[in-house]
Amino acid sequence: MHVTMKPLHTEKIGIMNNKKNQVRKAGDWSPLLKSDWKYVEKFNLDEFREPDWALLNSQRAEYLAEQIPEQVLALLKASKDVPSFGYAINNYEHCVQTAALLHQDNHDEEAIVTGLLHDVGFVVCPENHGRFAADLLRPYISEKNVWMLEHHEIFQRIHLHEFSNKSDPNWINERDRWRDHPFFEWTADFIEKYDIVAVNPNLAGTPIEIFEPMVQRVFSGTSK
Numbered sequence: 001m002h003v004t005m006k007p008l009h010t011e012k013i014g015i016m017n018n019k020k021n022q023v024r025k026a027g028d029w030s031p032l033l034k035s036d037w038k039y040v041e042k043f044n045l046d047e048f049r050e051p052d053w054a055l056l057n058s059q060r061a062e063y064l065a066e067q068i069p070e071q072v073l074a075l076l077k078a079s080k081d082v083p084s085f086g087y088a089i090n091n092y093e094h095c096v097q098t099a100a101l102l103h104q105d106n107h108d109e110e111a112i113v114t115g116l117l118h119d120v121g122f123v124v125c126p127e128n129h130g131r132f133a134a135d136l137l138r139p140y141i142s143e144k145n146v147w148m149l150e151h152h153e154i155f156q157r158i159h160l161h162e163f164s165n166k167s168d169p170n171w172i173n174e175r176d177r178w179r180d181h182p183f184f185e186w187t188a189d190f191i192e193k194y195d196i197v198a199v200n201p202n203l204a205g206t207p208i209e210i211f212e213p214m215v216q217r218v219f220s221g222t223s224k
Ligand SMILES: [Fe+2]
Pocket: 118, 119, 122, 129, 130, 152, 153
């Protein structure tokens, strides 16, 4: 087994990575999250054997618990200052505004975080961004909110007047297929009260920091 600690190396790279804009050189290793963790010193998965997988598994759970909420927030924040393609506010601001409106109406943390992340894939995965968010949040939120995310694009259609060439009433009213579904009302409400109105520059200004502890709690299963 070729699994050893590289404390000096880890320390060196850790310091290096704290310097922004530092270009990683060939031969540099990523720092480990914890100073007492170990690397699998192999560079082809074909060569990994049981002890290597065991090592990775032993470090993975702690890594994910800490990094999933952090990296999800980083994913959203990556578009903080990007330009808009025509809306008065960009997609990041739309997401924060949706969360702010849910918060203002005293929804629970799960609903607020669902709102914060409902369009996190809107630009990078436009055709399936509801499923993108649903898959991201599925392990941590209720079936009701997963269902809402998966169907929110269809439920939005009745509000998209004269949208493109989509004048087909079957397309516009497709949500009626689920008229008796237990999550119909919440999904319709979410769209009407917290999604289609969250494109307003006059409502901007809620800092995302308010929602960050909620993201941490939802992803750790400790939300209120
Ligand atoms: Fe959306």
